[in-house]
Amino acid sequence: MSVRNGGRSKNWLLPFCGVAAVLVIWELAVSTGLIRSIFLPAPSAVAKAFFDNTSFLVTSAGVTLRDVAIGYFVGTLVGISLGVLISHYRWLELSISPILLLLSPIPIVTFVPLFIIWFGLNLLPVFCCASIAALFPSLMSTISGVRNVDEQLIEVAQNFGASDRQTLKMVVLPAAMPQIANGMRLSIQLCFLITPVAEMIMGDIGMGGLIWRSADLARTEMVVVGQLTLGVMGLALYKGFDVVEAKWLLPWKRIST
Numbered sequence: 001m002s003v004r005n006g007g008r009s010k011n012w013l014l015p016f017c018g019v020a021a022v023l024v025i026w027e028l029a030v031s032t033g034l035i036r037s038i039f040l041p042a043p044s045a046v047a048k049a050f051f052d053n054t055s056f057l058v059t060s061a062g063v064t065l066r067d068v069a070i071g072y073f074v075g076t077l078v079g080i081s082l083g084v085l086i087s088h089y090r091w092l093e094l095s096i097s098p099i100l101l102l103l104s105p106i107p108i109v110t111f112v113p114l115f116i117i118w119f120g121l122n123l124l125p126v127f128c129c130a131s132i133a134a135l136f137p138s139l140m141s142t143i144s145g146v147r148n149v150d151e152q153l154i155e156v157a158q159n160f161g162a163s164d165r166q167t168l169k170m171v172v173l174p175a176a177m178p179q180i181a182n183g184m185r186l187s188i189q190l191c192f193l194i195t196p197v198a199e200m201i202m203g204d205i206g207m208g209g210l211i212w213r214s215a216d217l218a219r220t221e222m223v224v225v226g227q228l229t230l231g232v233m234g235l236a237l238y239k240g241f242d243v244v245e246a247k248w249l250l251p252w253k254r255i256s257t
Contacts, residue, residue, distance in 0.1 A: 041221035049221040064206035071130020072191045079135040083142025108133050108194050112201045126198045133194040134187040141183025145176030181249045192234050
């Protein structure tokens with residue numbers, strides 16, 4: 001029992017010591033002039049900037065979370081639906097595959113200027129980039145997952161009189177869900193990475209806009225605050241998806257483990 005408790009204490013003590021050591025070295029390097037604060041502000045300056053701008057940070061973080069949520073919902077919904085259709089209809093795959101192969105390697109942020117021309121300087125270009133970022137991982141994982149479903153499972157369902165819709169709902173999607181869930185997880189990561197960049201290009205939206213304006217004013221402490229805030233937001237999103245996956249997407253995985 002004591003060995004187990006000792007192992008648990010190390011699990012939180014070692015990371016804490018590692019972070020504390022980095023902060024101390026960082027603070028000393030800036031305070032002694034080894035690193036100029038204009039290039040990298042001290043942790044104390046970053047903490048002060050955070051507490052002095054909490055309300056503004058909350059507002060900006062809320063905007064970014066909204067952009068990510070809308071883009072993620074639209075992108076994954078379209079990606080999963082299109083993936084199921086492509087897996088079932090060969091003619092659709094032959095029609096769309098060349099377009100997907102052409103579009104998928106293009107960096108998503110390069111679409112922003114085009115979206116600005118189409119929609120103007122508003123939120124739509126950010127939403128569109130976030131949706132595209134979430135679409136491709138969900139689409140590809142759905143296609144792969146549906147195609148890898150055991151044919152015998154489908155045959156058994158059809159032998160018991162299940163319709164195509166019932167087979168899809170009760171057999172195909174549950175069997176493909178592990179791969180679909182992996183694609184949805186990757187979609188969160190990519191969507192969250194792209195959205196602040198699109199906000200930066202737009203210039204005055206969300207956390208990306210906050211970081212860009214702070215850099216333009218040489219307020220490096222606010223740049224670091226924005227980066228750290230994005231890191232915490234991303235971690236919270238990933239952990240939140242773990243809960244959703246265990247509770248709704250793959251509940252049988254939790255039971256088996």
